[in-house]
Amino acid sequence: MKTVGEILKNARHKKKLTRRQIAKQTRISLRYLKALEKNDFTSLPEAAFVKGFIRNYANAVELNPQQALAVFRRDYDQNLKGQVIPRSFTQSDIKNRSLWNPKTTVIVAAALLTLTFISYFIYQYRLLESAPPLVIESPMEEEEVTSALTVVGNTDPQATVTINNQQVSVESDGTFRQSILLPQGTRTITIQTTSRAGKSRTVQRTIHVVR
Incomplete structure (x- = not known):
């Protein structure tokens, strides 16, 4: 043709x-x-x-x-x-291409950067306003143990953890491990984690201590 x-x-x-x-x-x-x-x-x-x-x-x-x-x-x-x-x-192809220029790139980059900062501040705000997570891996509820018991869990690395009102150390990855002695019988263990803003979360375990 x-x-x-x-x-x-x-x-x-x-x-x-x-x-x-x-x-x-x-x-x-x-x-x-x-x-x-x-x-x-x-x-x-x-x-x-x-x-x-x-x-x-x-x-x-x-x-x-x-x-x-x-x-x-x-x-x-x-x-x-x-x-x-x-x-x-097509006309639409040319129009769309003409819209993308160095000025558009700067605007989009600035918008993405602003969105990133906003998302970060929202995340930090929620951390301050909410209690830190608390996962207890051991012991399990109604578990039978001897007098020597090891409490293992995970929380926010910057949180403060107490077990029966006794503070324990928290590793940089948020894990904690603490051995305690309990008298024979049915006992309750109270584990609490508290954020720097004072928000706390508590988990209790009922334990049966046998000889």
Whole structure:
């Protein structure tokens, strides 16, 4: 399927006309005529001028101008700036591409950075307003143990942990482990974790101490 440039060039050859003769007759510069025949629309002005060139060129070689323009419109369109573009590029594609520029990049980066800071502050606020987590791995509820018992759990690394009102050390990963002695019988162990903001969470375990 021939392009508009090929159609015009072939018609000129059939008429045995040179580009210079076409340029003199149509008052189109040789540079533009050469670009038009090669379909090099990046070297041509806006689409409105290109359509005028095609119309005048078609008349000069005794072609139907409307048919030549129809071939041009089949293969080419124009963007928002009036420049000729291949039909495969839609207006929406060009519009979307033009929206992305260095200024847009800075705006998006600033928005993402702001969102990150906001998310961080919300996270910190929730930490301050809520009690720290507390998971007791050992002992289990209603577990039977001897007098020697090891309490193992996990909480926030910055929280303070007490077992039966006795403070125990918390590792950097939030784990804690403490051995305690209990008299025989059914006993209750109270484990409490408290955040720096004073929010606390408590877990109790009922233990049966046997000999």
